[in-house]
Amino acid sequence: MSQDKAETGRLQELLARVGGGLDQFLKFEHADAISRQQNWRAALLQPLPQQGVGIDEVVRELLEQVIPNGSPVSKPGFTAFITTGGTSASTLASTAASIASPQRYMATAFNLLEELSLDWLAQMFGLGAMQGIYSSGGSVANLVALGAARQSAFEKLGRDPARDGVDRAVGIYASSECHHTIQRAGGVLGIGRRAIRPIVCDEQGRMLPGALRSAIEQDLAAGVVPMAIVANAGTTNTGAIDPLLAIGEIAREFAVWFHIDGAYGLPGVLDERLSHAYRGLELADSIIVDPHKWLGASVGVAATFVHDRSVLERAFTQEAADYLEGTLDHADASAQIEHSMDDFGVPYFNYGTELSAPCRGVGVWALIREIGVSGMRERIVRHNDMARALADYCRQHDNLELLLEPTLSVCCFRYRSAAISDLDQFNQKLVRRLIREDEFIPSTTRVNGQLAIRPCFLGARAESDQVTGLVQAVLRIGVELVAESN
Numbered sequence: 001m002s003q004d005k006a007e008t009g010r011l012q013e014l015l016a017r018v019g020g021g022l023d024q025f026l027k028f029e030h031a032d033a034i035s036r037q038q039n040w041r042a043a044l045l046q047p048l049p050q051q052g053v054g055i056d057e058v059v060r061e062l063l064e065q066v067i068p069n070g071s072p073v074s075k076p077g078f079t080a081f082i083t084t085g086g087t088s089a090s091t092l093a094s095t096a097a098s099i100a101s102p103q104r105y106m107a108t109a110f111n112l113l114e115e116l117s118l119d120w121l122a123q124m125f126g127l128g129a130m131q132g133i134y135s136s137g138g139s140v141a142n143l144v145a146l147g148a149a150r151q152s153a154f155e156k157l158g159r160d161p162a163r164d165g166v167d168r169a170v171g172i173y174a175s176s177e178c179h180h181t182i183q184r185a186g187g188v189l190g191i192g193r194r195a196i197r198p199i200v201c202d203e204q205g206r207m208l209p210g211a212l213r214s215a216i217e218q219d220l221a222a223g224v225v226p227m228a229i230v231a232n233a234g235t236t237n238t239g240a241i242d243p244l245l246a247i248g249e250i251a252r253e254f255a256v257w258f259h260i261d262g263a264y265g266l267p268g269v270l271d272e273r274l275s276h277a278y279r280g281l282e283l284a285d286s287i288i289v290d291p292h293k294w295l296g297a298s299v300g301v302a303a304t305f306v307h308d309r310s311v312l313e314r315a316f317t318q319e320a321a322d323y324l325e326g327t328l329d330h331a332d333a334s335a336q337i338e339h340s341m342d343d344f345g346v347p348y349f350n351y352g353t354e355l356s357a358p359c360r361g362v363g364v365w366a367l368i369r370e371i372g373v374s375g376m377r378e379r380i381v382r383h384n385d386m387a388r389a390l391a392d393y394c395r396q397h398d399n400l401e402l403l404l405e406p407t408l409s410v411c412c413f414r415y416r417s418a419a420i421s422d423l424d425q426f427n428q429k430l431v432r433r434l435i436r437e438d439e440f441i442p443s444t445t446r447v448n449g450q451l452a453i454r455p456c457f458l459g460a461r462a463e464s465d466q467v468t469g470l471v472q473a474v475l476r477i478g479v480e481l482v483a484e485s486n
């Protein structure tokens with residue numbers, strides 16, 4: 001019997017063992033990985049094994065050396081990135097897909113859920129009949145959307161940029177707060193990072209429509225083709241939402257592709273208190289959202305929506321591939337799909353940059369199916385409330401300063417005291433000490449030139465009492481640091 005065959009029939013037992021290790025991990029009783037790095041590095045840094053150790057030893061090493069020394073990202077108090085640990089539903093579904101459907105094509109239940117979950121996302125966020133495609137994250141989702149924008153802009157000039165390349169300068173207008181993946185998309189699409197014109201923002205971090213209009217007019221006067229306007233529905237830094245309606249109307253006026261980066265913030269539309277801020281979504285030509293951010297999917301899934309996927313097909317076609325035709329005889333009008341290989345389903349491989357790709361939709365399906373729109377809304381509102389509760393603490397306490405009124409679930413604030421001469425340096429030091437305590441792990445950023453402590457409440461496991469804990473820790477460390485400096 002081959003070594004491969006020896007494992008057959010043992011998944012239930014093996015997954016149960018790994019599941020036990022993950023349940024233990026999720027209690028977060030372990031110290032940060034770095035504190036034991038000598039042990040796990042020594043155990044794991046092995047020479048290339050010529051002979052395998054077998055699955056039981058692999059599971060043992062996973063349980064003893066790998067899982068307990070994982071990342072802090074899934075901790076409830078981790079608020080530094082806009083990413084989080086996957087919920088159980090999403091994790092289980094992704095694991096199932098890795099075995100039961102290693103590809104998203106063919107007439108299978110997984111292929112069906114790829115499309116159904118995209119449709120559910122569009123319905124949940126009020127995107128009407130927009131059609132989607134999954135990719136690995138916001139970076140690629142923005143690239144796919146801007147690929148469509150490039151296609152559309154050049155087709156209006158009678159050219160096919162995907163086939164022939166670009167032959168003239170174009171401009172993309174994005175706020176100075178936009179995610180840097182927009183610039184990278186410009187590089188990858190052959191129009192250059194410098195084609196991205198940074199549009200100034202107001203003090204809340206929102207794009208100024210007047211400045212947008214001037215930038216487009218300047219480019220038109222210089223013979224540069226306006227290719228796309230990119231607005232944020234939730235910036236990474238502060239959660240700001242650009243004035244989508246005003247920007248969308250400018251896009252219409254100049255007939256420029258209107259893209260909305262909602263990688264983080266699109267789910268905020270579920271919070272009815274904020275729905276006014278999302279007016280203008282209906283004007284978008286493309287929108288992205290990352291289920292692996294606020295929706296709690298395991299990392300590796302973003303969705304790009306456009307009105308008609310045929311523009312994606314023209315932008316990303318890999319040209320015909322005979323082996324991707326399916327086995328149905330299309331010449332025979334009476335032919336029925338009788339096997340999952342007869343039909344490859346929606347040709348996602350022609351709508352984006354990936355051919356082989358995991359079934360991402362099943363994870364999104366699982367997490368929406370588990371808690372429904374109402375559960376999702378409850379989570380979004382809870383996290384937005386957490387940012388507002390923190391803002392309230394700042395208003396009430398003399399030693400805390402709110403640097404920006406929260407829009408979504410990010411709150412930018414800092415510690416202050418008359419005894420501190422350099423608040424930027426002090427707060428940087430405070431956060432360094434805070435994260436070493438390993439319970440509350442926010443990031444820092446700059447807001448209108450000032451260093452801010454920036455928690456982004458996002459994880460499905462983040463609960464409201466965490467805000468009080470974070471405030472108490474910041475105040476305690478602030479007092480300690482002031483005392484130490486005297």
Ligand SMILES: Cc1ncc(COP(=O)(O)O)c(C=O)c1O
Pocket residue numbers: 082136137138139140142179181234235236261262263264290302
């Ligand atoms: C607004 C926004 N767009 C795009 C991205 C890139 O997403 P990803 O890290 O999934 O590639 C991020 C990441 O935080 C983001 O916040």
